[in-house]
Amino acid sequence: MYTQAMDTGPKEERKAVRSVEEAELERRFDTRIDAGEFIEAKDWMPEHYRKTLVRQISQHAHSEIVGMLPEGNWISRAPTLKRKAILLAKVQDEAGHGLYLYAAAETLGTSRDQMLDALHTGKAKYSSIFNYPSLTWADMGVIGWLVDGAAIMNQVPLTRCSYAPYARAMVRVCREESFHQRQGFEALLTMMTKGTEAQRAMVQDAVNRWWWPSLMMFGPPDSESTHSEQSMRWGIKRIGNDELRQKFVDAAAEQAKVLGVSLPDPELKWNEARQHHDFGAIDWSEFWRVVGGDGPCNRERLAARVKAWEEGAWVREAALAHARKAVLKESAA
Amino acid sequence: MSSTLTPNPSPSGRGEQSEWPLWEVFVRSKAGLDHKHCGSLHATDPTMAIQLARDVYTRRQEGTSIWVVRSDQIVASDPGEKAMYFDPMEDKIYRHPTFYELPKSVDHI
Numbered sequence: 001m002y003t004q005a006m007d008t009g010p011k012e013e014r015k016a017v018r019s020v021e022e023a024e025l026e027r028r029f030d031t032r033i034d035a036g037e038f039i040e041a042k043d044w045m046p047e048h049y050r051k052t053l054v055r056q057i058s059q060h061a062h063s064e065i066v067g068m069l070p071e072g073n074w075i076s077r078a079p080t081l082k083r084k085a086i087l088l089a090k091v092q093d094e095a096g097h098g099l100y101l102y103a104a105a106e107t108l109g110t111s112r113d114q115m116l117d118a119l120h121t122g123k124a125k126y127s128s129i130f131n132y133p134s135l136t137w138a139d140m141g142v143i144g145w146l147v148d149g150a151a152i153m154n155q156v157p158l159t160r161c162s163y164a165p166y167a168r169a170m171v172r173v174c175r176e177e178s179f180h181q182r183q184g185f186e187a188l189l190t191m192m193t194k195g196t197e198a199q200r201a202m203v204q205d206a207v208n209r210w211w212w213p214s215l216m217m218f219g220p221p222d223s224e225s226t227h228s229e230q231s232m233r234w235g236i237k238r239i240g241n242d243e244l245r246q247k248f249v250d251a252a253a254e255q256a257k258v259l260g261v262s263l264p265d266p267e268l269k270w271n272e273a274r275q276h277h278d279f280g281a282i283d284w285s286e287f288w289r290v291v292g293g294d295g296p297c298n299r300e301r302l303a304a305r306v307k308a309w310e311e312g313a314w315v316r317e318a319a320l321a322h323a324r325k326a327v328l329k330e331s332a333a
Numbered sequence: 334m335s336s337t338l339t340p341n342p343s344p345s346g347r348g349e350q351s352e353w354p355l356w357e358v359f360v361r362s363k364a365g366l367d368h369k370h371c372g373s374l375h376a377t378d379p380t381m382a383i384q385l386a387r388d389v390y391t392r393r394q395e396g397t398s399i400w401v402v403r404s405d406q407i408v409a410s411d412p413g414e415k416a417m418y419f420d421p422m423e424d425k426i427y428r429h430p431t432f433y434e435l436p437k438s439v440d441h442i
Contacts, residue, residue: 042412092388092392103373106373317351319377322378323378
């Protein structure tokens with residue numbers, strides 16, 4: 001799973017006044033970036049680089065965790081034991097991805113509690129895709145195929161991100177993510193080739209609902225993206241939103257033919273001259289509405305996270321108290 | 334991740350901390366190989382740290398053995414002194430076998 005939210009945070013002004021020493025440190029930092037070197041946690045880095053990364057990595061982590069909700073919704077209603085085991089493994093992976101990413105963000109000097117607090121109070125964003133409901137079993141397949149497919153397109157370039165702890169976490173995430181997309185596609189293919197007419201209609205309906213939100217996962221066009229340019233300069237981002245989105249459309253259009261579903265875009269067609277698919281205009285007003293908090297499930301998702309955090313408080317406290325007691329006992333013995 | 338020099342809340346130390354301490358996780362992927370650092374996690378005690386490390390870092394048989402160590406117990410070299418510390422080895426090329434030119438017939442040694 002991936003967050004496009006790096007492009008949706010408030011635009012921060014860079015500090016204009018810097019000391020001579022700081023300017024020299026920044027010059028050396030830029031040279032390292034230009035040479036393609038990785039930056040490690042304890043290396044000097046510009047404050048703005050650190051802030052950008054904390055925002056992006058923590059929002060990426062939040063997306064993994066909130067992303068467990070639409071799929072968790074179907075664990076108890078999976079059609080077979082096999083599909084249930086697969087879905088459980090996938091949702092557990094998303095939790096793991098969230099944890100790798102929180103750990104990476106913590107190396108930048110922000111605490112887990114601070115990040116969770118930002119999520120729970122609505123200050124931090126997560127990927128807008130998870131504010132859509134998962135209405136049928138076919139949604140589980142389509143989330144794997146399209147949503148995880150879009151996530152993989154976004155995430156592979158992040159394995160070369162200049163911030164090494166993030167890049168290392170992304171290597172691990174990408175290694176596991178391929179199973180997510182394949183299991184989704186396979187579940188859909190089973191319904192399309194062996195299912196009933198009603199099941200095929202269910203798949204088509206799910207594709208129709210998830211197609212456009214999946215395209216929005218790549219974030220606004222590069223021309224309107226507030227953070228893209230600086231992130232490219234620093235090697236946090238390697239490929240622009242538009243290029244990744246095009247790559248995704250080209251791949252998905254071919255995969256849809258194999259599945260035997262149509263994509264809900266009358267303007268989608270191969271352009272021989274461009275060697276790419278043309279596609280229709282994205283409704284960015286919907287995107288900004290969902291990012292801004294007014295999607296179909298924003299309130300429900302956040303409420304579920306806050307509830308889980310609050311109801312788990314006694315467990316966290318009890319575990320800590322138990323550990324303290326054990327230490328005391330040991331020192332007394 | 335390598336947040337090894339950051340002070341962390343300790344269960345026996347600062348009483349009011351509510352965040353669980355941070356641990357670094359090392360995994361041996363198979364017998365015969367070294368344990369390798371693979372990430373970090375929060376846990377209240379060593380037993381929990383090992384259990385969580387298994388769930389977070391070895392869901393696909395990536396390991397046969399796990400080490401965990403409290404992050405605040407790791408002593409690390411100072412990244413600010415990297416050059417002073419490691420650069421003196423740069424000009425000691427005679428420490429490498431390729432420094433020595435030998436006749437072709439014995440060059441495999």
